[in-house]
Amino acid sequence: MSTDKYQQLGASAKKTGVHKALAQAGLASNHSYFASFSDDIAGDPTYRSFLHADGAGTKCIVAYLMAQETGDLKWFRGLAQDALVMNLDDIFCIGRPERLQISNTIGRNARLITDEALSEIMSSYAELTEMLKSYDINIDLMGGETADCGDTVRTLVVDAVMAGRIKAENLISTDNVRPGDIIVGLANTGRTVYEKSDNSSIASNGLTLARHCMLAKENAARYPEIIDPGLSSDVAYVGPFKATDTPAELAGMSVGEALASPTRTFAPLLARIYSVLGQEVHGVIHNTGGGQTKNLRFGRGNHYIKNDLFPVPPLFSLIQKYGEVSSSEMYRVFNMGHRIELFLEERHFALIDTMAKELGISAKIIGHVEKNSGSETDNQVTISSGLGTFNYLL
């Protein structure tokens, strides 16, 4: 198999195609801030406004498979969390927004996705926003659009858009990340005080690669609606597992449960950190598409050295093993154990560690920032772990 499996599966961690299309259309994005914004929609010069889009991606397929195999519609609930949190945690990388609004867009094949399944997704949005309120994170549910479109959607697409405002003086720019900063990682495993189950760390990126490496062809044979029939048989669903299998490495989780594990939000912790440290936080990165190499697009002339990562969560080890994915590609596609990185002076770590523990989150200094000797504007990332040492340029 080629070294870039993700590309063969019709997905891309680098998203070069999308970046190229945006550039061609004159819509290249700003790389000084993790999430983009405009001047204030209400015209207040001390505020900025944003409108952010993201979704649950092909994790919808895992939820669908689990619902089919177990007869339990609860599996659809996590998709609302994925779509909401993928937006919320991106936004929290630029600081503490004030009030937020969310709109959900669902595309379904109404032949396969029932009204009851829809209802699970929608009530999950309501439950989540209730929970977040107790951390003073206020998100208004603004309705949305559900389209029945089986000729375009094989099973289900769950997307969301989040709107809000943030005080300009509180914005966190990754331009402030500097040599000497430590990199604090927030673990994506375990269970926070506001979660009901352990997290596998998968979040909502790399699901295409994860599904095809873990799940066996028999899943797609039973449910042909979970596969693009144009995919090469060499790469499609080449794993050993049924969704309900429980390999020992996953310590009680089924493969489907691990792959469907809902994306954790770090917003309650980030809100507390910002309220104490303010602009002492030089930058925050959400390791989404691009995994541990996400940093490459942010900061100026930095060399991000990540040499003390969290242990690789067992799901990622299984994906790597059964997919025969190179370690270098694993770090480029998956978060590999931590999804949020904070850049700041080392003296602040103890405080972050304490606040994180209170919420059931592990924090750790996973590396530091040096000057990039090769460029004043571009960045590089070097990852050293038990898997080897890997160097990345944009």
Place this chain on the structure above:
Amino acid sequence: MSTDKYQQLGASAKKTGVHKALAQAGLASNHSYFASFSDDIAGDPTYRSFLHADGAGTKCIVAYLMAQETGDLKWFRGLAQDALVMNLDDIFCIGRPERLQISNTIGRNARLITDEALSEIMSSYAELTEMLKSYDINIDLMGGETADCGDTVRTLVVDAVMAGRIKAENLISTDNVRPGDIIVGLANTGRTVYEKSDNSSIASNGLTLARHCMLAKENAARYPEIIDPGLSSDVAYVGPFKATDTPAELAGMSVGEALASPTRTFAPLLARIYSVLGQEVHGVIHNTGGGQTKNLRFGRGNHYIKNDLFPVPPLFSLIQKYGEVSSSEMYRVFNMGHRIELFLEERHFALIDTMAKELGISAKIIGHVEKNSGSETDNQVTISSGLGTFNYLL
């Protein structure tokens, strides 16, 4: 064939399933206003905020077919217009918003939809917002999300979310629609001064029914990615045409061109009407899902009599003919010639007519409102046309 073809095709004009799911999740919508809103995101008590979601639906399939058949990627451009206008014109039904923001969400099968096709969609958003600026309708492009997800999306999904604010005192509530009001329809055919080609009137609703009634099985045989393989062969692509065929009735348009005709915006005209008539406009309805019966969900105890509609545009006559669709269902699924309805006193018609003509739009008194003798809260719609007389209850 059954009388409700749309349902057999996996779509629903009534969207009863979606409404049920929303109700189950405690998220039933407000029917006093055509589009929903919350109190102001910036906390100003004299404003309201909205976040609205909609998309191009399965028109994406027509654009894809035409691009494949002609080798021209321009066909993808209209999809940005569909997604933008389906939001914009819904929003304009509650009044004149101030500044607007739009975020686009695209899901594609990257094996079939190229980066160049994406670029056409994105630059079309930019071109459209430029055009609207000349009518003082200001929409900020806020980026978005493009997901490569061929295992969930057969070809392409193009959605958008629009955010904005509106002065509370300018809000138009359909509760103000009253017996005695005339219904002014704004024609969806012809060519406005801000359009480059004639409009077939299809807009972005009923495309599932329209595609399957008009296009022949050979289209799906050549491009199996345009069909849900679970659809019954009795209803799927049962029409006589290839996308590039040009039946005489369409007066030079190909079938694909007519089905892909980009959704017209009436926002420039509505903005002018509101600036002159203000709250003299008692209500505005956008005939989207539900077609000419959309009114049923708005107003209180009204009987909407529509007895002088525009001539049925030829595309709809062809759909009805080849799909053997009942006239009653045609009015429930399609706009049948006008997409916007204004409710107000008859003395204001001449002014609206003049303003409409200046923009190349035909306006017409298509009916009037009476008291619903059967209910003080529910509404009914009666349509009388050359096709017959049809009565609708919710």
